Amino acid sequence: MGSIFAAMRRCQLFDGIPEEKYQNVLNCLHGEVRAIPKDTILLRIGDCQKRPGVVMSGTLRISLYSEDGNLLTIDRLSRGRVFGETLVCSMSQDSPIQIDALNDTEVLYLDFDPLLLQQENGCPYRMRVTANLLQEMGRGALFLNQKMRILAQNRLRNRIKVYLQGFPVASNGEIRLEMGRGEMADYLCVDRSALSRELGRMQKEGILTYQGQVIQILDSKFLTA
Structure with a gap:
């Protein structure tokens, strides 16, 4: 027991x-x-x-x-x-x-x-x-x-933002996700390749970095704007 x-x-x-x-x-x-x-x-x-x-x-x-x-x-x-x-x-x-x-x-x-x-x-x-x-x-x-x-969000980036707002953010900006990339795409109701491209663009713009199921927010205004 x-x-x-x-x-x-x-x-x-x-x-x-x-x-x-x-x-x-x-x-x-x-x-x-x-x-x-x-x-x-x-x-x-x-x-x-x-x-x-x-x-x-x-x-x-x-x-x-x-x-x-x-x-x-x-x-x-x-x-x-x-x-x-x-x-x-x-x-x-x-x-x-x-x-x-x-x-x-x-x-x-x-x-x-x-x-x-x-x-x-x-x-x-x-x-x-x-x-x-x-x-x-x-x-x-x-x-x-x-x-x-x-x-309700038309833009994929906004869907990502709303999704990430549901997780606790560590003091270093780190967010640990519960899903892999494919399941995250399903959850957001988008194509996996489109999600990967958007995350790649956000990384190039200095908004975040990602590796596996860990995302680190570099721009603190992203989740609050």
Whole structure:
């Protein structure tokens, strides 16, 4: 149970709950850990998400298909991240997204019926989990708001700027990204070669430098202008 509890400590869904009570919460929400092999599709577009989950280890990818059939990355979920909560709480029958495993992953599946149906089960932390769930869904709404801001930008450079504004910037101007170049292009809904060209131009203009998943901002006004 040590690895499960370690992931629960990093999951905001369980904030404010003493670790010694984690097992009580798992019993209340009928927690079940499953091993998910790499490249497994956990949820297909059009399917019904019956149970939300928490990533225990590994990485999941949330994506959707564009009108021309390209798979676009919306988000990547690492240890401690929750998925499927909005679909379950909305009781949606048709998922607009696909979820697949980028590597071998462990997932803690939960049952939200005790929260949504207010079932009597004697769990004193049910309200705490419910409050945390509302905060988690609020953060999800903010994430979608940023995504819409990105897509509203006509210029690629502005899309890059809005995307980078969502990351903490170190004192030396360094930003560590969570995606590689290809996935970043998908996230920004642009061609990978166009993204590489624009980053190259920005580097020549002294705005930033980049190497792998690390970008260093040289012009501090770029993110604030």
